[in-house]
Amino acid sequence: xxDYILNHFELSQYGLLRSQVxxxxxxxxxxxxxxxxxxxYNMNISPVLTGMPSGNERRDKIAxxxxxxxxxxxxxxxxxxxxxxxxxxxxxxxxxxxxxxxKITDKQLQDIIIWHYxxxxxxxxxxxxxxxxxxxxxxxxxxxxxxxx
Numbered sequence: 001x002x003d004y005i006l007n008h009f010e011l012s013q014y015g016l017l018r019s020q021v022x023x024x025x026x027x028x029x030x031x032x033x034x035x036x037x038x039x040x041y042n043m044n045i046s047p048v049l050t051g052m053p054s055g056n057e058r059r060d061k062i063a064x065x066x067x068x069x070x071x072x073x074x075x076x077x078x079x080x081x082x083x084x085x086x087x088x089x090x091x092x093x094x095x096x097x098x099x100x101x102x103k104i105t106d107k108q109l110q111d112i113i114i115w116h117y118x119x120x121x122x123x124x125x126x127x128x129x130x131x132x133x134x135x136x137x138x139x140x141x142x143x144x145x146x147x148x149x
Contacts, residue, residue, distance in 0.1 A: 024087040
């Protein structure tokens with residue numbers, strides 16, 4: 001795997017990507033619950049119906065229900081697979097960004113980037129937390145991102 005290049009855009013997207021993962025995980029959980037509910041109903045239906053009148057060109061409501069259950073199950077499985085794949089792609093991007101930041105040897109710069117881009121602190125708050133000036137913070141970040149490019 002080639003080294004990941006840090007840039008302002010990727011770093012500024014970190015919080016958004018993290019919130020997308022949270023939303024995707026909620027959607028995955030909901031889809032899994034709905035799928036489990038469908039499976040529960042499906043297991044209570046017997047495929048062999050005795051003593052029932054034949055269809056005689058009338059629609060069989062139980063057969064229609066079973067077809068709907070299977071269609072819904074396929075739709076949910078497809079949606080679930082898509083959600084999981086999308087979440088995994090975003091998690092991979094987050095991992096690569098985090099790994100690149102972890103490779104920064106200047107501990108103060110690493111903290112500045114984490115506080116500003118990952119924790120969402122303003123430059124002023126980062127300056128206050130690191131006991132330095134805002135202009136110094138801007139210079140450090142700018143220098144780091146230029147060196148990485």
